[in-house]
Amino acid sequence: MREDDPLIEWEWIIDNSDQIFARLVQHVGLTLIAVVAGLLISLVLALLVYRRRRLYGPISGVAATLYTIPSIALFAVLTPITGFGSIVTAEIALVSYTLLILLRNIVAGLASVPDDVREAAEALGYSSWQLLVKVELPLALPLIIAGVRIATVTTVGLVNVAAVIGQGGLGQLILSGLRSFFATPTYVGAFLSLALALAFDVLLVQVQQLLTPWAAARRPRALSAVPQSPVQP
Amino acid sequence: MTSAVDLEFRHVSKSYGATPVVDDLSLKVPAGKICVLVGPSGCGKTTSLKLVNRLVEPTSGQILIGDRDVTSQDSIQLRRGIGYVIQQVGLLPHLTVADNVAVVPRLLGWERGRIRERTEELIALVGLDATRHRDRYPAQLSGGERQRVGVARALAADPPLMLMDEPFGAVDPIVRERLQNELLRLQEQLAKTIVFVTHDIDEAIKMGDLVAVMRVGGVLAQFGPPAEILANPASDFVARFVGADRGLKRLSLRRVADVEWQEVVTAHPGDDAASARALLRDSDFPFLLLVDEQDRPIGWLDRAQIPETGALDAQRAVPESPLLERRTTLKDALSQMLGADVMAGIVVDENGRTQGIVTVDQIAAALREAPKSAEPARA
Numbered sequence: 001m002r003e004d005d006p007l008i009e010w011e012w013i014i015d016n017s018d019q020i021f022a023r024l025v026q027h028v029g030l031t032l033i034a035v036v037a038g039l040l041i042s043l044v045l046a047l048l049v050y051r052r053r054r055l056y057g058p059i060s061g062v063a064a065t066l067y068t069i070p071s072i073a074l075f076a077v078l079t080p081i082t083g084f085g086s087i088v089t090a091e092i093a094l095v096s097y098t099l100l101i102l103l104r105n106i107v108a109g110l111a112s113v114p115d116d117v118r119e120a121a122e123a124l125g126y127s128s129w130q131l132l133v134k135v136e137l138p139l140a141l142p143l144i145i146a147g148v149r150i151a152t153v154t155t156v157g158l159v160n161v162a163a164v165i166g167q168g169g170l171g172q173l174i175l176s177g178l179r180s181f182f183a184t185p186t187y188v189g190a191f192l193s194l195a196l197a198l199a200f201d202v203l204l205v206q207v208q209q210l211l212t213p214w215a216a217a218r219r220p221r222a223l224s225a226v227p228q229s230p231v232q233p
Numbered sequence: 234m235t236s237a238v239d240l241e242f243r244h245v246s247k248s249y250g251a252t253p254v255v256d257d258l259s260l261k262v263p264a265g266k267i268c269v270l271v272g273p274s275g276c277g278k279t280t281s282l283k284l285v286n287r288l289v290e291p292t293s294g295q296i297l298i299g300d301r302d303v304t305s306q307d308s309i310q311l312r313r314g315i316g317y318v319i320q321q322v323g324l325l326p327h328l329t330v331a332d333n334v335a336v337v338p339r340l341l342g343w344e345r346g347r348i349r350e351r352t353e354e355l356i357a358l359v360g361l362d363a364t365r366h367r368d369r370y371p372a373q374l375s376g377g378e379r380q381r382v383g384v385a386r387a388l389a390a391d392p393p394l395m396l397m398d399e400p401f402g403a404v405d406p407i408v409r410e411r412l413q414n415e416l417l418r419l420q421e422q423l424a425k426t427i428v429f430v431t432h433d434i435d436e437a438i439k440m441g442d443l444v445a446v447m448r449v450g451g452v453l454a455q456f457g458p459p460a461e462i463l464a465n466p467a468s469d470f471v472a473r474f475v476g477a478d479r480g481l482k483r484l485s486l487r488r489v490a491d492v493e494w495q496e497v498v499t500a501h502p503g504d505d506a507a508s509a510r511a512l513l514r515d516s517d518f519p520f521l522l523l524v525d526e527q528d529r530p531i532g533w534l535d536r537a538q539i540p541e542t543g544a545l546d547a548q549r550a551v552p553e554s555p556l557l558e559r560r561t562t563l564k565d566a567l568s569q570m571l572g573a574d575v576m577a578g579i580v581v582d583e584n585g586r587t588q589g590i591v592t593v594d595q596i597a598a599a600l601r602e603a604p605k606s607a608e609p610a611r612a
Binding site: 116117119120121122123124125126127130135138139212213214215217 | 286288309310311312313314315317319323324325326327328329336337340369370372373386396
């Protein structure tokens with residue numbers, strides 16, 4: 001990089017907009033696959049834990065261990081097995097990182113269902129499966145979606161690292177910029193990656209509001225006699 | 234409507250390890266009656282209730298609904314046929330009022346139109362406004378409204394048997410009194426068999442056709458009509474539990490409907506003051522009650538506050554008297570009058586229209602009367 005270069009070459013962006021867009025799409029794809037697969041696996045694991053509490057220790061232990069492995073190292077370890085540049089290699093690593101967050105949030109969500117609600121539902125005649133699907137999972141949704149938000153934002157960042165094995169989406173723009181001492185792709189990749197994380201997060205907040213309208217429902221102001229804060233400005 | 238059923242406990246025991254929670258409980262609730270299980274905490278009253286819908290399984294003994302042993306039935310089907318209301322109400326927070334009420338009909342697979350019709354009917358039955366409350370979530374309701382939805386939900390599939398575990402425990406005394414009256418009013422129409430758990434002896438006396446007093450360890454201390462329990466406590470424990478003020482408690486057995494209401498001079502705001510004074514001159518009670526267009530009480534005018542000429546002014550009326558309903562017990566009526574520091578309560582009907590007044594003196598007279606109804610009917 002030379003001192004007198006402009007920070008961003010707009011011309012490069014215009015000339016390469018197709019490539020940038022393709023990288024963005026790839027980035028979104030890698031993220032979605034990782035989060036959806038991670039969510040499905042975590043749901044199965046959480047239900048397993050829900051039926052057999054003793055399994056929580058071992059299962060969350062494995063998930064926590066996976067979470068602590070540095071991502072670059074995991075890509076390196078997996079490459080000889082699943083191949084360099086393969087989407088499988090990237091996704092195995094990306095999914096692994098979502099498990100701990102998602103599993104913990106699903107389990108915490110299920111545990112957050114008040115006992116009296118669970119008992120009332122049982123007394124009304126919900127079978128245990130109906131109780132899970134119609135009462136417990138819906139009530140766990142705010143915490144589950146909170147987990148999905150963290151997992152998604154984290155994954156958007158981690159996908160960039162997968163550029164080292166040729167599967168990085170926007171990360172490959174970042175990497176190519178670094179390799180060629182030409183800053184513009186790096187800035188573009190970093191900026192879009194950040195914007196993508198924010199966009200996912202905003203979208204998921206909307207999804208949560210849509211799926212859990214009751215969570216936002218509070219008693220009308222007129223009925224709540226106690227002020228929210230004892231200290232008035 | 235599904236007719237009510239008998240409920241019978243036959244030598245039912247439940248213990249956790251060596252600790253008995255319910256000990257050889259035998260009692261029979263005839264169809265259409267309210268049986269109140271009352272006792273201090275740890276007396277096994279809630280456990281006894283949960284044995285009926287098999288949230289808890291008995292260690293030994295039988296519970297019969299009609300002539301069927303509950304343990305011979307599939308527990309999930311059994312529960313769908315029993316109404317259940319608990320103290321924290323247990324409304325499902327993610328469902329609207331209408332969806333909460335519709336839970337059991339949906340589980341039973343009713344068709345959509347029938348569910349909607351039934352839901353609207355029940356929301357109105359428990360005194361809520363269907364259009365206003367239907368789409369609210371439980372978090373948007375007051376405590377009393379939640380309790381009403383809980384009752385509506387329990388009634389949804391028209392079960393012959395209802396279990397109520399401290400259903401009015403979480404609301405303030407005034408709302409509780411009103412909800413109790415409403416449940417009694419509903420019961421007059423519905424005639425369900427109801428098992429009602431409370432730790433409050435006054436509530437037990439008011440609500441129960443039969444009262445089962447239980448003591449710690451799940452032992453039935455006495456079972457019978459409330460009047461008999463007040464008149465002849467079977468043991469020191471029962472006597473202590475119903476309290477030294479048994480005489481006063483007997484007032485819980487009598488309702489506002491049981492005494493003769495006194496007439497009261499009423500007038501509307503804007504009426505001629507001179508003729509109002511004339512009316513009052515002939516009355517024993519030195520106050521004039523101002524009422525609105527629908528005869529609903531506004532407040533009292535002292536004779537001295539009524540001008541010689543001109544019109545009656547609603548601004549001067551003092552609105553302190555408690556409003557009593559037919560089903561209000563004399564004990565509640567007295568305590569409300571003492572609480573408001575007034576000598577009379579105004580009796581109103583379901584629409585709030587003034588019917589007459591009941592005075593502290595009348596209640597005192599009722600207290601002095603020999604408790605005819607409470608005299609032992611010894612078996």
